[in-house]
Amino acid sequence: MRIQISVAAMLLSLSAVSQAAMFEPVPEPTIAPQDQAKVELGKMLWFDPRLSKSGFISCNSCHNLSTGGVDNLKTSVGHGWQQGPINSPTVLNAEKQIAQFWDGRAANLEEQAGGPIANPKEMASTHELAVQVIDSIPGYKPYFKKAFGTDKVTIKEITDALAAFEKTLTTPNSPFDRYLKGDKAALTPQQIKGFELFKTSGCTICHNGPLLGGSSYQKLGVVKPYQTTNTAQGRIEITKKDQDRMTFKVPQLRNIELTYPYFHDGEAKTLEDAVRIMGEVQLGKTYTPEQLADIVAWMKSLTGDQPKIVLPILPPNGKNTPQFDPWKKD
Amino acid sequence: MRIQISVAAMLLSLSAVSQAAMFEPVPEPTIAPQDQAKVELGKMLWFDPRLSKSGFISCNSCHNLSTGGVDNLKTSVGHGWQQGPINSPTVLNAEKQIAQFWDGRAANLEEQAGGPIANPKEMASTHELAVQVIDSIPGYKPYFKKAFGTDKVTIKEITDALAAFEKTLTTPNSPFDRYLKGDKAALTPQQIKGFELFKTSGCTICHNGPLLGGSSYQKLGVVKPYQTTNTAQGRIEITKKDQDRMTFKVPQLRNIELTYPYFHDGEAKTLEDAVRIMGEVQLGKTYTPEQLADIVAWMKSLTGDQPKIVLPILPPNGKNTPQFDPWKKD
Secondary structure (H helix, E strand, C coil): CHHHHHHHHHHHHHHHHCCCHHHCCCCCCCCHHHHHHHHHHHHHHHCHHHHHCCCCCCCCCCCCCCCCCCCCCCCCCEEEECCCCCCCCCCCCCCCCCCCCCCCECCHHHHHHHHHHHHHCCCCCCCCHHHHHHHCCCHHHHHHHHHHHCCCCCCHHHHHHHHHHHCCCCCCCCHHHHHCEEEEEEECCCHHHHHHHHHHHHHHHHCCCCCCCCCCCCEECCCCCCCCCCCEEEEEEHHCCCCCCCEEEEECCCCCCCCCCCCCCCCCCCCCHHHHHHHHHHCCCCCCCHHHHHHHHHHHHCCCCCCCCEECEEEEEEECCCCCCCCCCC | CHHHHHHHHHHHHHHHHHHHHHHCCCCCCCCHHHHHHHHHHHHHCCCCHHHHHCCCHHHHHCCCCHHHCCCCCCCCHHHHHHHCCCCCCCCCCCCCCEEEECCCCCCHHHHHHHHHHHCCCCCCCCCHHHHHHHHHCHHHHHHHHHCCCCCCCHHHHHHHHHHHHHHHCCCCCHHHHHHHHCCCCCCCHHHHEEEEEEEEHCCCHCCCCCCCCCCCCECCCCCCCCCCCCCCCCCCCHHCCCCHCEEECCCCCCCCCCCHHHHHHHCCCCCCHHHHHHHHHCCCCCCCCCHHHHHHHHHHHHCCCCCCCCCCCCCCCHHHHHHHCCCCCC
16 A cells, blocks of 8 residues: 555656656667777677677577567577576667666676676676687777777677677667657557556656666566566665565666567566556556557557668688587586 | 599590689579569568577578578587587578589478478478468568568468578679689789699589589599598488488588588588598598698688678567477477
């Protein structure tokens, strides 16, 4: 009961915030012209499976830019076909978030990029091996030289270049963005109805700002406990504070139509499921089928223009490049 | 001894063939303008991991267009991280071959494309499931309609579209092509020396035509048995004739710098290894280190302009699309 009062109070305080501040068009990339060489190098590294121990998994394997920057799996396939621990969040528009990963353990994209490379359940390499591999490829040298002024490869340069590329992965010009900018015909009447319901329901407490999320950590299961078999405990793993148990970074809603399945455990298969469950466990609301359909219709207006990526051509191994063997035992 | 005489005789007969006929620039794609819609659809299917049982493996996983149309692994990673039986051949310029697969079991690209989808060690789906999945995705319908005049999905349409896309994957304008067309400065003096040695050694018996290979089946180990732990027996598996044991389609040499490791078993890690072993087991020749270096230098002139691929954006699942679970037990 106390919780519901608190939600009401927050709604009241939010009503003072103008719609313009609460909802903003998706931000433009923040790449300085002099960083264009980093972007180009980062794109190559993004698609390079040699950053993984197997030589088979690239960043794009789990954050597939053909499919909304995710793999559309409940949890990802890692080295040796291991089952990943958590749902892969989208890389699209990922920069402007409070932090990276579901539990916010990386402050920014640069810090995030080093994680999966060395995670034994993901790409299963090490920073040392990744640097050794990339450093051994002669064709990469001019790209590092152009991006960083030196062709000495370090993990910092690798992750900086990856982050520079990721920062370009924004999705402007969604129907919702056009609507926010004044084109009232950009949304259908049903989508406008869904949007109004989204706002008056309290969804905007967590899903606000340019990404409609990504700006705060919130407990999953505010009104009613969230049931899951997934063992992730959220932010407590970082802060070690008991109040952060089951507290996760609020996922962004941008391109949500493409980034199924939903939640940190990937248990919600459809947008209808996701909205229904969120209503129940976060807001204590049971939406009618019509209300669900309206909100979902609006959510589909959040799909922006996807990045136009020309597939990079990767330089071949050099004579000192370590051999890849996906089945090699340590 | 008899074999060496036979090689000499073949060389003699080949010397009558003009260089223009034996070596031709890489062929242009043979796509009719009215098939452009098939190409576009085929590109989407090429990158769509939903053709696999896991929803994780696409055609591009093993025939990666960032890395010469191969995965640069000895044998490929299949469903459940299975170790593939044979080295993944390149899709680049693959059309103009005598047949497809190392053992030629598919007559053309259309027939080939259906193989990996249903191979339990590769994508591990079935044609029925693949059709059901693609048919359930509303966003594919307009593409099928435009390509085939009907939006009824069949495996024939899927493989026809894949083949149409693959036919565009040619790599013109290599230094060797420019040399053949009259630009004598397109090759370095060392490359020209290597090319002359390649011709006079007898390599051209098998590696001739526009692809420098792909036009005949040949026994591996003509002069000396080829040692391998790989269990593939080659063309005998198709013809059931004992003389076809260890007979494989001669691989093309186009873009050979990018398509390591070499041979059907992927056991040759470098071009030097590959040329040295071929000399020994096929021609009974031991090249000097300098000769090896010359031939390898020439081979690097066979790398053409790689296809410029804009990554397709794939339509999301429909409400009837089966769920993907890479770890699901049957």
